[in-house]
Amino acid sequence: MATFKTKNLSPVNLSLFTAMVLSIPVSIAFYIVSKNVYAGIVALAVTLLGNYLLIRFVLESFIYRKIKLIYKFIYQTKASKKEEMYYKYILPNKSIDEVREDVEEWAQQKKTEIETLRSNESFRKEFLQNLSHEFKTPIFSIQGYVDTLLNGALENPAVNRKFLENTYKNVERMVNLVSDLDEITKLESGEQPLYKENFIIQDLIKYVFETLSLKMVERNIKAGIKKGCEQPVFVFADKEKIGRVLTNLVENAVKYGSHGGNIVASVYNTDDRHVLIEISDDGIGISEEHLPRIFERFYRTDTGRSRNVGGTGLGLSICKHIIEAHGQTIHVRSKPDVGTTIGFTLEARKM
Known part of the structure; x- marks a missing residue:
């Protein structure tokens, strides 16, 4: 036999259920005091309606207004007309458990995004360090050869050609590096079509x-x-x-x-x-x-x-x-x- 559970009730259902729990004893008391069935029914109807409206007002004004703010924080965008309709008519029908599940799902998504960003940041730093090192090596070599040539080695036929050849090799290395980086960038962005x-x-x-x-x-x-x-x-x-x-x-x-x-x-x-x-x-x-x-x-x-x-x-x-x-x-x-x-x-x- 199925048992009645209140934890998944929507605000409307929860308000009605709570109002009934409060109204039934009151109507019974009216009946006992007045010995009049009609008075008991009227008391039940009045107290049920009053309690229902009061409880629903409290839930929507003080609880689901806060929940609405939570949803706006989750989505972090200015609500469109469609979203405002959702907040006004759909959200109040959600149970607290459904809201909790939405918040937990959002939290897990944010956690995954943060981990991805940290990983990307670590990769970016390592990439920039490696890129700096790859360029620094040939640049310093070129600087050293050119400096030596300008300081007199240019007039020495025994070393000037060798130094120029080594300079050319390092320039070629840098050209290849830039070319490879450019190719990877184009491949990543889809700029290089496949034939x-x-x-x-x-x-x-x-x-x-x-x-x-x-x-x-x-x-x-x-x-x-x-x-x-x-x-x-x-x-x-x-x-x-x-x-x-x-x-x-x-x-x-x-x-x-x-x-x-x-x-x-x-x-x-x-x-x-x-x-x-x-x-x-x-x-x-x-x-x-x-x-x-x-x-x-x-x-x-x-x-x-x-x-x-x-x-x-x-x-x-x-x-x-x-x-x-x-x-x-x-x-x-x-x-x-x-x-x-x-x-x-x-x-x-x-x-």
């Missing part, structure tokens, strides 16, 4: 291997497509941008791969709609604590070693943005001294 087409992914992988063959020869690294993955697989994507992704991944594999090691590309049809591409090396690998952050801008697992091998620190971040712009995902698997595999998915061929 998707059907193409064979293995052909693009082979082209990237050929483009970077000189760097591989320097480190005696061999690259190829995994046995069993040679069968041509079509994907539907922006060929130029996916070429950039593959180039960045293979360059990293060359930089951090073992001297005399191997780079292997794998291609899998995961289902009728997606293709998985993976680039693997047998190099130094990445520690587990670094894996969640390697796609962040300027994040380096080993600052000193990373800067010695070159790069802007934005390569993997660019890869992530390009793949996500395609509506796909990128992931990493790695183990120190065993190697690293970075994979991403693409849409299968569109008919």
